[in-house]
Amino acid sequence: MGFLDKIKQSFGTGKLKKEQTDRLQESLSTAILDGKLADKELYYINSFFADSALSIEDFQKLKSGVFVQVVQKAIADKRVTDQEKESIFTIARQLDVLPECVEWARQQIQYYSLFYYIESGGTLPIGTPQNLILQKGENCNLCIPAILLEERVVSRQYSGGSQGISIPIVKGIRYSVGKQRGSMQSISGIVPVSEGYFIITNKRLVFSGNKKSTSTAFNKLIDLQLFNDGLKYSSTSRQKPFIVRFTKVEESEMCGLIISRLLND
Structure with missing residues (x-):
């Protein structure tokens, strides 16, 4: 055995x-x-x-x-x-x-x-963008699925109205105290407005969507914040910031690395 x-x-x-x-x-x-x-x-x-x-x-x-x-x-x-x-x-x-x-x-x-x-200093990737015609001398360094978000009014409600107190002064005359007229209040929220692709080129940041598209040249970029699932950036030509959400956590860091290289090279 x-x-x-x-x-x-x-x-x-x-x-x-x-x-x-x-x-x-x-x-x-x-x-x-x-x-x-x-x-x-x-x-x-x-x-x-x-x-x-x-x-x-x-x-x-x-x-x-x-x-x-x-x-x-x-x-x-x-x-x-x-x-x-x-x-x-x-x-x-x-x-x-x-x-x-x-x-x-x-x-x-x-x-x-x-x-x-x-x-490590490697060459940035170059690919073909979705639904975007590149300008002369422009290269697409990243194109990923994304959702464009905006701050919009999501609901309205009436509040603040008060009847107050009515005090008799003489016969037929009363004095009202504390009466207030109500008002409509708007409640805002961040909502999806378009689905499409977030594109980084060597000249600009682009969102190419099915309902809305945007383009921001690097020389007009004044602020950029990265989040776990997306990014927010502001332009000198627009009062409200752009908010973009991605499908994968890693895509946010990828955008940060590529944009940083393009801005500093």
Whole structure:
């Protein structure tokens, strides 16, 4: 009777699978602490699986779980270097993780690797804008789905009216005190006014929408504030600020990085 057979006999299949899963996971996690998986380490892990009671599905889930940890560790600081990016996809190939896991990883790191590239002095991305004709010498550096918001009156209500007190002076004459006429009050709120694309070019900020579009040249920009889900900016040619909301948190930081580069270069 072999070694694994003796363990099965002693602990039972259920407990054996759990112990083997824990051991494999620990081995994998330890092996890739340095961001890479040596051939010798991979051979040991695959050999251990071949002699275990784990199914292919169990092993695949285990490898995918460890791979997710690798990606999460790499994006923890919201920046992914070229070396980290290469390491992630090398490990994905070595572990033969599922295609959906690889695609998930690609989506997770796409912004953070671009953040690192831009901050390191890399060339700003150039693409094709949606629903915008570029001017001569103008390049589109970013075009993302967005919603234009504005402060508008959302409701009105009547308030402030008072009957006051009526005091008799002489017969047929009364004196009213404290009577006030009511007034209409407006309640404002930030509401969506148009859906479309927020576009950053080397000359201006543009919102190209289905109901409303705006364009602000950089030399007319006087203020810009970044938020987790969007940004607000003001122009010398408009009294109210523009408010734009994005669909992803990372897009706000991306806008900040690109605008900063364009204003300071």
